[in-house]
Ligand SMILES: Nc1ncnc2c1ncn2[C@@H]1O[C@H](COP(=O)(O)OP(=O)(O)O)[C@@H](O)[C@H]1O
């Protein structure tokens with residue numbers, strides 16, 4: 011075998027090996043690079059070149075044109091020289107890239123960038139994509155400024171700014187990004203946010219309890235700085251929603267039929283237990299019977315001694331029944347009726363409400379009639395007052411005439427005629443006493459009549475009339491209609507539905523999933539242990555339901571683009587690695603298998619006695635392994651390939667295995683043409699000549715075949 | 725000129741040659757005959773070391789062939805023409821190239837080599853097929869090309885390993901004709917392995933009969949075929965009579 015190489019073939023072989031490695035490197039790196047470039051281009055189309063753009067504006071497709079015009083206006087007015095481009099539209103959302111010129115990439119501009127675009131038509135949201143940058147998600151508001159200041163102190167950081175609850179840190183150099191990430195992570199670790207969560211329904215004065223908790227922590231776990239930073243900065247909507255739910259539950263509860271249970275002596279009821287009553291069913295309940303749809307099932311919600319409260323969770327009592335008292339029975343889960351437990355009183359709140367509404371309706375109707383009547387009454391009173399006043403006036407005139415008459419009768423009698431005298435006599439007889447009495451008494455009565463304040467009376471009458479008019483101007487009919495509507499809709503929600511809704515809400519708000527009141531305490535200069543704090547505060551604040559959660563004040567998010575590009579580089583390295591392996595296998599099969607099979611043939615026909623170990627461990631196989639290892643390791647390294655979890659040693663081993671296998675099955679890939687070979691030998695050709703003129707030209711076209719052309723004479 | 729001394733060759737366990745001694749004089753034509761598998765090919769291939777014997781010695785003009793260096797062996801082989809049973813032509817080369825290429829590789833001038841090749845081809849009656857490829861020729865023509873190739877370098881010794889055994893019966897004649905002509909017109913020493921009894925009878929100076937790796941009988945053809953002493957000889961006699 012060695013002689014074969016010594017003959018001069020080794021030169022050919024070294025040239026071949028070198029070219030093989032170079033070609034393999036070119037092949038693996040080239041294809042990987044091409045793929046990378048292709049994907050990179052596609053990606054760049056989608057997310058822009060690195061550092062080219064600062065913000066993506068996600069805009070409703072329908073508003074695309076208008077948005078573009080507005081964006082152009084904003085660019086021309088505020089950011090001359092900025093890049094604006096539209097990219098792909100996905101799922102009804104158009105995306106515009108906006109890139110600032112370098113001199114405008116300042117903290118002031120960046121921090122307000124989103125605000126500039128707030129009025130763009132159809133704007134859904136935005137994503138800041140300035141590069142190089144680090145994104146820190148959900149930075150707690152209480153430490154934002156402090157943290158930003160610290161981060162800005164780090165060398166390599168240009169500035170940091172807020173973007174919808176996140177902090178974006180703009181870097182000077184992308185190469186330092188990993189290092190800076192680590193340093194920011196260190197800064198974040200200086201803070202710990204401890205959250206005290208109370209279950210739903212607990213009304214907690216967060217400020218007071220917070221201070222109390224901090225006092226306890228300072229005493230029990232000293233050495234750290236504690237700060238109450240409770241804020242409704244996030245979860246505000248959730249809180250509101252939960253409060254609504256609680257309100258709703260309370261409303262429903264007040265609206266549900268009240269169930270009051272008095273247990274028989276010796277019967278113990280527990281919360282959650284279900285009790286059945288006969289309700290509207292014609293057949294009374296009895297032990298061992300089966301529940302029907304007409305029966306009502308009650309769930310016990312509270313127990314106090316032999317008294318219990320409950321709510322209907324199945325069935326209805328008669329809607330027109332104000333209350334119902336029946337014997338309650340325990341029931342088994344399969345609907346079989348068990349022993350009686352005592353008296354159950356159901357009070358139909360909705361019936362009561364409906365009754366009250368009916369009464370109000372009647373009252374309203376009465377009110378309307380009443381106001382009309384009152385108006386009439388006032389008007390009558392006015393007329394009476396007028397008549398009275400007139401009567402009073404005439405009475406006064408009469409009084410004067412009477413006095414004159416009276417004086418005439420008594421004073422100037424001598425000079426009067428006979429008729430006068432007659433009349434005088436008549437009148438005297440009739441009126442003397444009358445007039446006398448009238449004058450004497452009438453002086454007083456009339457005087458008191460005159461003392462009546464008619465004007466005041468008139469004023470108050472006017473006022474009453476005005477008020478009645480007001481009442482009449484109210485659209486009582488509309489009110490009546492509304493209330494009637496309310497009453498008509500009342501029975502639409504049955505006890506069963508109410509009961510189920512309440513249960514649903516209870517399970518929802520009772521779960522740990524949704525927090526109740528929350529207190530946030532910022533811990534600095536050292537961490538505290540969640541469980542330790544929980545134990546301490548549970549006992550000290552006397553609340554066994556208190557839960558403690560410890561969170562970070564911000565999470566570093568890998569910047570999507572860097573992540574994609576990093577992934578792409580990784581993929582390229584993996585592809586290059588796989589290609590290197592494929593290439594090594596292919597080139598060994600195409601080219602070197604010929605050499606291997608020739609060497610194996612020569613070995614077989616040679617006179618030299620092979621030692622025993624050589625027969626077991628064929629040196630040609632070793633040569634194959636060596637070659638495979640060298641080619642693959644070199645190509646792998648030179649093409650910058652990197653397959654995860656595979657060291658260079660492992661790669662060399664894989665190469666060796668491939669080479670060994672190719673050498674092992676060399677005859678299958680490239681059988682030796684024994685006839686031509688022996689012809690060459692018989693004609694006095696050297697092995698190298700046989701290789702160059704007979705074996706290689708007759709073998710598969712490959713690199714070796716190509717190189718051989720330089721030396722080949724025929 | 726050629727002397728084989730106690731040649732042994734064993735494949736796996738059974739010996740293909742078991743102590744063969746043979747002497748061939750300058751210009752002599754020796755025909756080796758024997759049943760298939762008796763070791764004829766092995767023997768003839770040992771002469772120019774296409775097969776390496778395990779034991780014994782081969783002397784050519786007094787020099788040991790087995791002791792030759794690689795370069796000396798190549799030089800020796802160039803002086804020995806070898807004709808294979810299955811022609812062993814180089815498929816991708818033309819007829820002319822097949823006949824001349826080893827001369828060029830041996831360092832001779834291309835023009836001279838071409839002239840030599842053309843002359844050799846003329847001698848075997850194939851002047852008209854220089855540019856053909858071997859697979860475009862008949863079996864007999866191919867073997868004649870192979871003969872021309874062996875002749876081109878002007879060999880001192882020619883070894884023939886059943887040159888007609890893989891030919892159609894009607895093509896055997898043209899090859900035997902060429903061979904007979906060569907034996908008669910040249911003084912080249914020849915060792916011929918063949919089954920052609922009548923041909924052997926006509927051209928052989930000496931017949932060597934082999935069986936199971938050993939020479940069982942040798943002598944002039946008229947003796948061997950008239951009064952054979954070996955079992956094999958008797959069989960050949962019978963064959964000749966029929
Ligand atoms: N390369 C080989 N490997 C193993 N056995 C072989 C080989 N060549 C020949 N033999 C065996 O050696 C013996 C002699 O073969 P060979 O010289 O070709 O016989 P012949 O040419 O007389 O027919 C036969 O038994 C044959 O099977």
Ligand SMILES: [Mg+2]
Pocket residue numbers: 761764765766886
């Ligand atoms: Mg044979």
